[in-house]
């Protein structure tokens with residue numbers, strides 16, 4: 001049983017994971033990160049889970065890596081840090097993640113949110129990479145994913161000044177896809193995840209892979225991948241069902257085959 005997470009579901013195809021270290025604004029210590037990686041590994045093999053929502057509290061999604069824990073690690077400790085393994089597991093997770101973000105979303109917290117496929121934030125959310133204030137820099141993808149998410153200009157300003165941006169700015173820059181009232185963020189994220197959970201799982205999986213490809217390949221390679229994935233889906237029963245349901249004017253029921 002995880003100590004730093006609250007796990008609910010899966011319900012209607014959605015597993016809900018709440019980061020729960022209220023005493024430290026959900027700072028991501030190694031234990032929490034390990035529990036998250038383990039939970040996602042279980043969710044990957046669970047056919048009942050079609051999408052995951054990750055959230056924190058109203059005050060903080062997560063205020064970064066746990067600075068107290070980090071202070072105890074020297075260079076060799078950082079080099080051999082098991083956290084890298086946990087981050088890699090989270091990054092490899094093959095189902096959609098929707099992040100519901102309220103309050104502080106800083107450092108490793110922002111990096112975790114950027115592992116999500118879709119970010120929905122309350123209007124009070126603050127996104128930032130404040131590591132520079134500690135004499136360090138982002139180390140869990142912050143420099144790479146932020147540039148891709150918000151562009152080089154804003155990412156550079158955020159990383160080099162350490163100053164956070166508002167949810168409104170994050171929306172304009174493309175880091176998040178929707179803003180909500182803070183008390184409705186989770187509800188909205190769950191609704192989005194539930195919508196995804198009704199779709200054909202193989203189509204979701206391949207579409208998601210193709211979208212990921214767009215971030216790290218040239219256009220020609222990405223287009224080739226998209227075409228292969230599109231062709232592959234022609235062999236699925238869910239494609240037959242989706243098209244037949246449209247023709248019969250009824251909702252489709254997808255099986256994952």
Ligand code: CAA
Nearest residue numbers: 023024025027063064065066067068104107108130139140
């Ligand atoms: N690690 C450990 N503890 C943290 C923490 C963190 N990242 N952030 C907050 N806390 C703890 C505080 O120490 C405090 O605990 P105590 O009451 O025991 O002192 C508690 O959470 C509440 O925090 P504050 O009293 O500071 O709350 P505040 O409202 O005054 O300030 C804040 C909120 C601006 C987010 C401030 O807590 C803060 O600046 N936190 C650190 C943010 C940060 O620098 N994150 C980056 C970490 S490094 C990193 O993330 C690197 C990486 O992944 C590779």
